[in-house]
Amino acid sequence: MPHPLPGAVGLSHLSAYDWEAADGVCGGSPHLHLVCTEAYVVTGGRGAVQTLSPDGCRELPLEPGAIAWFTPGTVHRMVQGGDLRITVLMQNSGLPEAGDAVFTFPPEVLADPDRYAAAAQLPPGTGPETATAARRRRDLAVEGYLVLREALAAGDTGPYLEFQRAAARLVRDKVPHWRELWQAGALATAERTGAQLDALASGEPAYLDEATAYEAGPTRLGGFGMCGRRDEYNLPGTTLPYGGE
Template sequence: MNQPAFPGATSVSALDVYDAVAPDGLAGGTPHLHTVSTEAYLVVGGRGRLHTVDGSGAFAERRLGSGDLVWFAPGVIHRAVNDGGLAVRVIMQNAGLPEAGDAVMTFPDEVLADPQRYAEAAALSGPAASDADRLAAAVARRDLAVAGYRALFDGDGRVDPVRLSRLHERAVALVRPRVPEWRERWESGALSVARETGDRLDALETGADPGLTAARVAVASDAPAFGMCGRLRRYETWPAAAGPTRGDR
């Protein structure tokens, strides 16, 4: 018997945002965007800020405190700033797909333009490395992305539309080779769950059992990781067939 899908075919992670300070004086995570999946933050502790640049180039800063819920569409560049003990629950659309490389970090343009350089910059040390080494690598990766993120802005604090457009082009070129794999994950995950709802409605409409006799309970396991924005506990809510292939998000 297959386990029931997590609601909405989403994924959930517990995130403690990095408190190491970047070269621009702000503590926190790695600026990045997602190309396909919407992301949400539910703040459960501490305080901080969320910096965003939307698809039009508009920059915004939002204060974050316990109980706040904010979400952003694919393409929104976001950076979590930790002002003290910021802890978040991250809800991601399309469980299993973001973990397969949907995120693109805002590295300098010369890195984004070269898939090999991007892969090297994005990678962390292997699982055999110590936590200290992996943390140092995550912070160095964050600092490189902050440098590219800051280069998007003009001296007046506005986002340069040409640089933003180039970032979007680089992001599409980087992820395009992954699309066939992502489509398989989506079809076996989020799309399959949506179709299951349709099947249940069809059964109810005819007076048939929509699956009540097959109902079961599921519990997710969790695993620690060094993510882009902080230390993660990732709950494996997606079907095994659509599980992650990358160690960090």
């Protein structure tokens, strides 16, 4: 992967949705990542991130300067509290865009790959049609999320664990492609560091002759992401749109 960001991370900026959901909360589409840890760096406003995991239901406050991160398998939902804006750092750049993120749609949708794909896909662009589809997708994800949350709150981990298994089944066929992306991105970056350490130890750091700098700016503003309106960078593996967003 040419010129990856440090650590081959993904990068985007999000403004949390202010659409009210069925439970009266304004925010994004609950989902999990299967192999990626995600971090929120809060740059403005107020809000929270609601999470579901085997250790229960949590709500982490978000305010400027705060950082929150969640490991693979953790369902997370960004909640708007007022002008919330965050920078997202994503492990294994390229994998979320390749399907590592799975929405908390109801079980009957997760069980049918074609139905899931139709519900997750958005029309291209940033106009009203895309906004309507993004809100409909968010509402469907919240529908499934509320069932999982209610069960966890009652001490029943069964529905949550079944959602994790259903998500894993849904993406199983994509794993060979994900492995290629990982090998070209995060793994290659780590191996390059190993080669640089070997060169330093030998006293022949020829790789330093290739030192240079790069720059980039957002190439799409206000796209419809999972959690909110998203500013993206057209860098290899960084924030290419999620499945047509």
